[in-house]
Amino acid sequence: MKILIRNGRVIDPATGRDEIADVAIAAGRITAIGSVPHDFEPQRVIDATGLVVAPGLVDLAARLREPGHEHEGMLESELNAAAAGGVTSLVCPPDTDPPLDEPGLVDMLKFRARKLSLCRLFPLGALTRGLAGEALTEMAELTESGCVGFSQADVALRDTQVLLRALQYAATFGYTVWLRPQDAWLGKGVAASGAVATRLGLSGVPVAAETVALHTIFELVRATGCRVHLCRLSSAAGVALVRAAKAEGLPVTADVSINSLHLTDVDIGFFNPAMRLVPPLRQGADRDALRAGLADGTLDALVSDHTPVEGDLKTLPFGEAEPGATGLELLLGLALKWGADTGLSLADTLARVTSRPVAVLGDALGSLASSAGRLVEGGVADVCVFDPDATWAVTPQALASQGKHTPFAFASTGMALPGVVVATLVAGTVAFEAREHAALAR
Numbered sequence: 001m002k003i004l005i006r007n008g009r010v011i012d013p014a015t016g017r018d019e020i021a022d023v024a025i026a027a028g029r030i031t032a033i034g035s036v037p038h039d040f041e042p043q044r045v046i047d048a049t050g051l052v053v054a055p056g057l058v059d060l061a062a063r064l065r066e067p068g069h070e071h072e073g074m075l076e077s078e079l080n081a082a083a084a085g086g087v088t089s090l091v092c093p094p095d096t097d098p099p100l101d102e103p104g105l106v107d108m109l110k111f112r113a114r115k116l117s118l119c120r121l122f123p124l125g126a127l128t129r130g131l132a133g134e135a136l137t138e139m140a141e142l143t144e145s146g147c148v149g150f151s152q153a154d155v156a157l158r159d160t161q162v163l164l165r166a167l168q169y170a171a172t173f174g175y176t177v178w179l180r181p182q183d184a185w186l187g188k189g190v191a192a193s194g195a196v197a198t199r200l201g202l203s204g205v206p207v208a209a210e211t212v213a214l215h216t217i218f219e220l221v222r223a224t225g226c227r228v229h230l231c232r233l234s235s236a237a238g239v240a241l242v243r244a245a246k247a248e249g250l251p252v253t254a255d256v257s258i259n260s261l262h263l264t265d266v267d268i269g270f271f272n273p274a275m276r277l278v279p280p281l282r283q284g285a286d287r288d289a290l291r292a293g294l295a296d297g298t299l300d301a302l303v304s305d306h307t308p309v310e311g312d313l314k315t316l317p318f319g320e321a322e323p324g325a326t327g328l329e330l331l332l333g334l335a336l337k338w339g340a341d342t343g344l345s346l347a348d349t350l351a352r353v354t355s356r357p358v359a360v361l362g363d364a365l366g367s368l369a370s371s372a373g374r375l376v377e378g379g380v381a382d383v384c385v386f387d388p389d390a391t392w393a394v395t396p397q398a399l400a401s402q403g404k405h406t407p408f409a410f411a412s413t414g415m416a417l418p419g420v421v422v423a424t425l426v427a428g429t430v431a432f433e434a435r436e437h438a439a440l441a442r
Helices: 075-084 103-116 139-144 160-173 195-200 208-224 236-248 258-262 284-296 328-342 346-351 355-370
Strands: 003-012 017-026 029-033 044-047 052-055 057-059 087-092 120-123 176-179 227-230 252-257 301-303 383-393 416-426 429-433
Touching: 003 346, 003 383, 052 346, 057 328, 057 355, 075 087, 075 103, 075 328, 075 416, 075 429, 087 328, 087 355, 087 383, 087 416, 103 120, 103 139, 120 355, 139 160, 160 176, 160 208, 160 227, 208 227, 208 236, 208 252, 236 252, 236 284, 252 258, 252 284, 252 355, 258 284, 258 301, 258 328, 284 328, 301 328, 301 355, 328 346, 328 383, 328 416
Parallel strands: 003 044, 003 052, 057 087, 087 120, 176 227, 227 252, 252 301
Antiparallel strands: 003 017, 017 029, 052 383, 383 416, 416 429
16 A cells, blocks of 8 residues: 655654655555655555654564463554554563474464564564573574574573573574573562562562673673673663673663663552562662663663563562563653653654664664664655654553553553554554544545
8 A cells, every 4th residue: 555644743763854744655665755756646645744753663572472371462462552552563572381492483473473464573582492591492493483582581590501602602693692680599579679678578689689690691791792682671780880881892782661761669659569560660769870871872772561461460469469561552652751851852762762772683683674663765664653742641441452550550640641653554554543543544
């Protein structure tokens, strides 16, 4: 279908483009930005007057819960949530059931996602078989099936000899290893160590659980030269270590979740299970350091850390509740809120959820590396059209995700989020369109 997005504010953080322009789309690609050929005859026109036309969002951490946890999230429901949130590409960790440690599982997941045509899916393969931390997976075969990197998800790898061998092998073939820095023994608590955890009688996770793991990872990166992406930093000390590692020239990147960027341990309140998250929410100084680190480039990307949780598992006592929260539909709004609070331009804000996550993925994207997360003529037509001036209240039951638990529900926070997604296009196909806007398009 030929589509014309007319008269929108076109923002492409990768190139610095920020102008009122038309965008012509045909055969799944952007054919023109600005001056549309006279002979271009669109089959559909989307009026974007007063709206922002941006690259589709790229989320580096979203659990889709399939296979194995379909009672918490189906592939269709979670990819619908991605489209509703303006997310056109996402990376899913390998902690499914069974884990993504066999090419056949990856092939099946990618095939189902392609059939839905709602969002591009980039799986991470399991670093070790069954995520057990013992035998390495067949990384070459998993890469051929479409894995963009290798991870232990939230399963801490206790054996540093296994981690060393994994990094050596990955470095040999240019693979990226994705690690959430957490010491296997220090990270067993349910809340961040501090006054709140002590007052509530909750087992604590000290900052050292993150920093000890980071020191280990950096030493092994120095020894192997392997490229490592650090997932969901949570502490000020962790940000400082990543900043020093980058200054040293180590091949590392890092991200932070929307939860850690906006919340602190105080938000746990009186054992609110919606705040049971991994990594745990830390103190205000940690949150401020994470926000500053994302602004100055120490942290490369903002992620939703989307983890839909079945209802009954969130109504248990805090320490027993399953950690996680839905986030795909909140990523844009919480990114815009952080950007406004920090004083960044709209383009700089959007870079953290578009072009910079793509830079983290790098060559693993193959032919998409040059145009994903960007708006360029000849590039893929992955587009998010949103109203930057509109706000919306997060109502859990109205979310497209099967998971309805979020710490940002308006009923508990009274906080409305900026940025309402009007339309999402994936490869030139309209994957989502707000009902109230549908009448404006023909």
